[in-house]
Amino acid sequence: MELKPEQLAAQVHAGPLRPAYLIAGPEPLRVLEAADAVRAAARAQGINEREIFEAEGNQREPDWAGMEASFNAPSLFASTRLFEVRLPTGKPGTEGARAISEFCANPPGDITLLVTAGDWSRQHGGKWSDAIARIGSVAIAWPVKPHELPGWIESRLRSRGLKADRDAVQLLADRVEGNLLAAAQEIEKLKLLSNGELLDVARMEDLVADAARFDVFRLIDAAMNGQGAQVSRMLRGLRGEGEAVPALLGMVIRELQTASALARAGNLANAFKAQRVWDSKQPMYRRALQRHDAKRWDGFLAQAGRVDSIAKGRPRRGQEPEDAWIALERLLLAVAEPRASRLLAVRA
Template sequence: MELKPEQLAARLESEPLRPAYLIAGAEPLRVLEAADAVRAAARAQGVAEREVFEAEGNQREPDWAALEASFNAPSLFASRRLVELRLPTGKPGKDGAAVIADFCTTPAADVTLLVTAGEWSKKHAGKWSEAIGRIGHVAVAWPIKPHELPEWIERRLRSHGLSAERDAVQLLADRVEGNLLAAAQEIEKLALLAGEDRTPLDVTRMQSLVADAARFDVFRLVDAAMNGQPLLVSRMLAGLRGEGIAVPALMGMVVMELQRAAALARVAAGGGNLAAEFKAQRIWDSKQSVYRRALQRHPAPRWEAFVGVAGKVDRMVKGREAGDPWLGLERLLLAVADPKAVRLLTAAAA
């Protein structure tokens, strides 16, 4: 039976760990939190060893032979292990599907398999996912529909000890525009800003608290660019400019994120260990999928060029180079979000 990620989290609190789990879908926050729930349940039930398998460098798929060997090898440091398999495309291919199905036929007593996928549809399912469902659970994070978002926000508010009137909830839903990660971040900030006051939030107080949190919008702006959302980038830049935010307040985060992406792109292009570079750059698991999607849109040299353009915008801000820094920043972030917009940078240079 297919579960919602939230249903899986509830089951993990009341049942022993199963041999295998598949968590997939286009809502990265729900996938991440469900996977974290599996990890937490594993730790609570004495699973101390963890292995991660994913495509590295120029490889299109994980090392299936190494995964199969891990299934068959005894644990070195603990009696039980959590083996994680990350499939961004949701497609293990013929060899991978066979390895997963074979494991599910006779699962090793000391292994729990956790498969996560960033994409999912009925076309992705197959005998391998059905095999996981027979011995474990399959949880799919289907996109939250617009009419479902207010209810999702209300549940999230309650989990943080908050409540809000219906109009206030709708105001927050309109603000995040369907982005669950942004909604979760806003609610965390609301919990901090509300302090000990847990009276229900009305529209006026919600507007006030959201306005107090406006300084955090630079994070959402960069996320929108990295996530490939050019229309949201333009709207957010217009909003920030209207609120009187200055370009220098944005450039530090923009430059840092572009430098990170350029470093990751160099490692990926050279066939290096991307997982190690994520660790070196101190990029959390929850943000890695954002970078992976961004890296797929542009080759490594282009990320270096983006860093150079950011430097040019910074010089505009300081009056060392002619040009409108707001226009320069918008063109840069639109190019990051959409390869078609790279021509805007070329035209500006000409």
């Protein structure tokens, strides 16, 4: 039976871990938190050794042969181990599907297998995911629909010891506009700022930042996540509020520099640590790195320098002055959508 991520998170703390878990879906926060629940349950049950298998460098898939060898090699340090397989595309390929299916046919008693996927649809599953379902649990993080968001927010508030009336919950839902990460961040802030009283609309209005202001952090996240339409909408909001392009570019350039360094890394897991990329943001970077290679990221950095020059009134010799906002939009749309890169070439 397919579970919701929140159901799986409750399940793993109720008893011994099962031999295998699959957590997948297009909603990164729900995937991450369900996977974190499995990891926390493993630690609570004395499972402290963890091995991670994911695509590295130019590889499109994890090292399946290495994973199978590890299945058959007893641990020197622990009696039970947690094996994580990370599939950003949600597709293990023929060899990976075989390896996972064979594991599930005769699961070793000293291994719990956790498979996570950053992309999922009804067509992604197959015999390998059915095999996981037979011996373990499958949780799919489908996007929270607009009419479901107030319920999701109310449940999360309650889990944090907070109470809010219906109108206050709806206000928060309207402000975050479907962004679960933004909602989670606002709820954590509410936990710090509220004093335990029932939150009504007036109090919620005082405590919650207006997420419709489209701050630069969410702007960059939208570009990295491939959400071109949201990028354009956010830029219009920022421009309307009187923000200045140079004030935004510092963070944009830092994110592009991080992506460029990750694109050149041989071991992405180590690179995430070196660049101090939070676990919650790693799926976003993985999606972005699938769209562009290192050379393209370098090109984006060069274009960011050009946007800075335009914003400071220093157009190229022989060219008419340009609108810095339009130049920034072209850059971020190219980051979000590879086909939009041609917009950069027009004015290069």
